[in-house]
Ligand SMILES: [Zn+2]
């Protein structure tokens with residue numbers, strides 16, 4: 001069965017606050033809710049990496065200058081312009097809407113490379129480098145070495161996958177277990193939960209955590225730095241619970257450290273002195289040489 005190369009992240013259509021992109025496009029109130037978080041994420045990224053020049057640029061949908069990126073993207077005017085643009089083509093299918101080559105994806109040139117923003121789904125990422133790592137940029141057009149390090153390459157993703165693989169599997173198992181509190185038989189299927197790094201929903205956190213898209217977003221969220229060892233277990237990279245898609249705030253009491261991979265069952269209503277740790281094999285001590 002010949003098909004396109006597997007790109008797990010490419011098929012994920014985010015649901016936020018129980019809203020799909022179709023619902024958001026059809027209601028300006030829902031649009032505001034649906035787009036708020038990704039708009040804020042884009043704003044934060046651009047403030048850090050391109051504020052001055054970016055703020056002089058125009059919205060690719062409205063062709064007007066944006067002085068307040070978040071405010072603009074959730075505004076009624078922007079929503080109307082986006083809607084008007086889509087009238088000809090109608091609301092794209094889930095397969096099409098996540099395609100990074102479509103006209104509703106804005107390409108923003110930043111200090112770290114091309115940053116892609118999907119105006120319908122709110123998904124965003126740095127464009128993945130398609131050039132092999134060993135191919136140095138031609139002399140005369142060399143980006144700074146730090147900028148080059150900041151683009152995701154295949155080797156980075158491969159190393160990330162080796163690091164997170166066991167923890168990702170553990171997390172998925174624990175989520176399924178947490179969704180089956182009474183040991184239901186037959187067990188309930190894997191719950192659709194939120195990845196807080198990407199603000200997206202998935203029923204397979206294992207596959208999602210291993211994806212290049214998640215890794216790319218994690219790097220951006222971490223601003224390409226790592227905390228010192230003392231802070232590793234307590235920062236915002238520790239997701240405290242997994243919100244269930246479509247359940248309006250209901251969440252599974254499982255925490256996950258997106259950097260170290262530590263998985264814990266938590267008891268939200270009772271302070272717990274010793275959460276059971278499901279920490280997977282420490283990443284640096286693998287059985288293979
Ligand atoms: Zn606009």
Ligand SMILES: [Zn+2]
Pocket residue numbers: 195196197198199208209214217
């Ligand atoms: Zn993610």
